[in-house]
Amino acid sequence: MEWVLLMSIGLVAGTIGSLIGLGGGVIIVPAILYFGSMAMLLDLSPQQAVGTSLIIMIFTGLSSTLAYMKYKTVDYKSGWIFFIGSGPGGIAGAYVNRILNMESFQVYFGIFMIITALILMFRSKVKPLPAAGKGGIQRIFTEKNGQQLTYSFQPSQAILIAFLIGFLSGIFGIGGGSLLVPAMILLFAFPPHVAVATSMFIIFLSAIISSLTHVAFGHVVWLYALALIPGAWIGAKAGAYLNTKLKSKALVSLLRIILIIIGIRLIYQGLA
Template identity: 65%
Template sequence: MEWILLVLIGLFAGALGSLVGLGGGVIIVPALVFFGGYTALLDDLGPQVAVGTSLIIMIFTGLSSTLSYIKHKTVDYKSGLLFFIGAGPGSIIGAVANKSFSMESFNLYFGFFMILVSFILMIRNKIKPIETFKQSSYQRSFTDASGREFSYGFPPVLGVAIAFFVGFTSGLFGIGGGSLMVPAMILVFLFPPHVAVATSMFMVFLSALVSSATHIYLGNINWLYALAIIPGAWFGAKGGAYLNSKLQSGALVNILRIILVLIGIRLVYQGFTG
């Protein structure tokens, strides 16, 4: 039963992560921590192993969804590689910093972070994009399937700085980083939403390669759990990428943010009560 549960966690996380560009770690990490206290299979799963294992899975989630988005020609490779200049080192530092967490402190900080992510998801469609960087030094354009053209851009230094912070949180919490990067790309840099999600998943893939390598070096991977979750995450990510091209993800985002708030509150409570 536990193995079926792991496959379903991967499927759900991969689909939602790919659909809205989160990466899926916001589902996998709390699921591993939560079920670790209730099943013999996941018993004694510490925060380092939960995060390291999640990042291994993010490699496959990111790759699967990126390959799907490539078919729809919505991945901005140049911007993604530029962001990776910051996200790569940030994810390594975050992975190293993760080793200082106890279960209580991890629950507390990760719980607050989940609530923050939920808040960002709640307001990201209500805030108007900032026009400041529309004529910045680095300019890009995108034409969607209907022929509508979008112009967007950002100062490279600022983009790398934001990506560094996103990479740090990815290595620290095992969440992929898209939960912060997608809103930044849409609201600050005026990325078209579909391009932001696709490019975020490309960056999630690259960052997960680096941060998971660090966690492998630190011995923070449970390969058995990873192998059980990866198949579901792979096919879930493909399904999420397909849905992203076909429908508005607003309803699912609303459901997701409610789930994240509840999980966040529970983790904060556990962090305070020990």
């Protein structure tokens, strides 16, 4: 029964995570802790849930990236630049994870996710950060209908933001996509489809670094990881396919709804 439940959690997390670029950790960590409290799974510590989740993020990120490669929506150059910040941030977050009161941080993080969702409601009124000047990177993406979208960013700004997101990812085991995708869309005007696909590529790279740190701390429950991986891998493929069928506006709307639901769940988890 435990294996069926874990595979189901992995499938749902992989599908939603790949579809919206979250990575799936925002589903896995609360689910493991919740079902553990209901005696349906082992009662893991937050650190074990985070460490195990980050192992799954490697496979979710890889599966999604391989799928998005076929649709040519992954911006590899930008992804590597963001990873320069998110990689070290993930290591720092993994270290802090050992000493923080996770219940309090779940509340704060849940509130932040809801605020992020509300900001996305007014994203048309938010002007992206300027990328003009020396060192600015400008990219062009062509939609299926032939429309060309331009987005740009300063590497220094991207690295700093990615470090902060990687830091939170290392603490909560969420992959970081719940913050990275809105940041890409709001601050740098990434097209939603490109933001999601590139986010999964960055999550794949960052999860390798963060998970190695948690492995060193003994935070990974390997039997649970093995049960979660198959569902997460299949779900990530399905989510990537569904992503190509949705319009950009629908994708952003779905992202807002998911962020609010997860934010409320995290607040509840922290106060319970």
